[in-house]
Amino acid sequence: MSTTTTTIALSFTDFPEDVQLNILSFLTPLDISNFACTSKRFVTLCRDDRKLWFSMCERKWGSKTHINKWGNGMISYKILYYTLLQYENLIGFWRRSGVETDVPLAFFEWGRFYVAGSRVKPSKTGSYDVVKMPFLWMGITSKGEVVNYLDPVGKLELNENVMNLDDLGVVESDLVPVNVNFMGKNHVVVEENGSGFGYSGRGSSSSSGNVREEEYEDLCGSPGSLPDKLMSEIYQYFANKTSPGGNGSARRQRRRERERQGRRKWEPEDYVKIVNPLPTPDRPLQGLWKGFCDDTTLEFFLVSYDDIGGIACRRLVELCKPFSAYAPVFWTSNTTFIRSPLSSEEENIYESRMHIQPLSEADEPCEILPSSDKRVILCMHFMNSSYDLVIPDLAGSTVNPRQAEGRIWQYEDGTFGFGFLRDNYIVDLRCIAQNGQILEVADFSGE
Known part of the structure; x- marks a missing residue:
């Protein structure tokens, strides 16, 4: 008995949408952009944040971190993709550079909804044990801002709301808002955020040192050129006044500013990646x-x-x-x-x-x-x-x-x-x- 094999040619559009999204999740953002230019229908498909960009994040980092926990699950997965893509290079061992220190080694790893940096040093117990001391937390708020907090004394306990400063379960003065600046792939600088906020800019872990637009208006009274120091203090005083029943965010900001000014500025720290650990x-x-x-x-x-x-x-x-x-x-x-x-x-x-x-x-x-x-x-x-x-x-x-x-x-x-x-x-x-x-x-x- 002879059998004949029939070959059926299928185009990409013949597949169900979930299969199409699964295929697209293997592509890079540049490939997605080029593919979206092929037809109007594919433009809509490539812009699907909850399906396509979530699938891209889940495929690349789902085994290492909880994708739906970042930003309390309230952020754009496209923004999350680009943020995690930059964080990915942080994972691993780095050594402190440019200063003598007894703790020269740092280790960055994925957490549930953050990247954690730990200092690593030999234990003094007469064994091969090492001591791992968390000191830096990097994540995203529910509004999509990248935030970085230095925890010098290791008191921070993390929960899903940890990246929103008002929800932290620790004394605010225990934390140092910092910027993590990427100087190429193998060099990062951790320096205090002079604005007093933990934000490093929307959707990017490289720090510009700028606060969000709405916060700028709260501090200065109105957008535009920054007045001199005296006028800035006057504007800030009136801008931070809250009516009864307000949320008190301005008072918390003033308290944070006083605490920041009352302590010594955190000196920048340079780290060089150990590329072959x-x-x-x-x-x-x-x-x-x-x-x-x-x-x-x-x-x-x-x-x-x-x-x-x-x-x-x-x-x-x-x-x-x-x-x-x-x-x-x-x-x-x-x-x-x-x-x-x-x-x-x-x-x-x-x-x-x-x-x-x-x-x-x-x-x-x-x-x-x-x-x-x-x-x-x-x-x-x-x-x-x-x-x-x-x-x-x-x-x-x-x-x-x-x-x-x-x-x-x-x-x-x-x-x-x-x-x-x-x-x-x-x-x-x-x-x-x-x-x-x-x-x-x-x-x-x-x-």
Whole structure:
């Protein structure tokens, strides 16, 4: 019995509208704009905010945040799409730049209806635990304004109304309204909003420093050119007067203004994105790591591959020192690894060293374990750092340069350790985060 197959040609218009919207949700805004130009019917379809733009937001970020919770579900999803698109680049690790600080690492992540920024630092419990301290909240009000609040003491408890300042369940003076300015993709500046509002402008997380038009009229009496300081205060006094039974928003604004003027201005903070925070098969040492140093303190390290094929490992706190002649923990111009089994000489070099490890259930902060408790070595790498990078004070000296020679041992579990031949210990490093989540987070209430 022979069968015949009939092919039916269908155009896009033959599909039901829900199928059409599902297909369009895979496109970019530029593609949507071009598609809308093809017919009048598609213009209406592409402008459907509740269907098309919600579907675009849900498809791209629905697994990470609650799309219908942003702005209490009362905002345009097209505005939300462009806002979340800019927020997306914030997600991940950033390091503080331009100033010495004990907490150089920041981590941004999706919340239910906001983006949360947290400071991350090593715990002092003698373990690999890290402390995660929320300090910045970024979201959208029900009117579509982007708002950013700095929470220096971590007192803010979030609910669906948190982005409307009048609905916050904390003392207003505990929060600092800030602008988060994007200086390209890999640099942001957090600075206090001089207007006293938490708003950063409608539909954009880059801050213009301007208040909304209706607020401008409330403050200055009428739109137009801003009067001098004395006249501005007079206008503001009369504009903020409220009749009995009013909502009191002007009084709250005056109180916020007095509180803002009564405290010290928050200094701007610069953050640089850590673009490669995790190892890859081609770059197994790359990323952010944590480990105990020879002084028995937990430190954060950043390992990066340079453009000429070399590998550098630096303490994160040293990267934040402006114009400092810091030294990498190690540097090598060769990325070739030697697979196991190692020679007897290399086995002896490894086994003669001590591992610096935490002692989680003892009184001492950490202990040094013999290499008899070693991990399974996957491969080994020769490290030959030059003195001008490792020991700047000895650059050009006649000291034997082999004293800067060392080894990097990669373990079977993906972690690695390193040590110089001039020392008798191994610094073992493990990942700070995995699958977008920070590992081994400790309670910061006691910090």
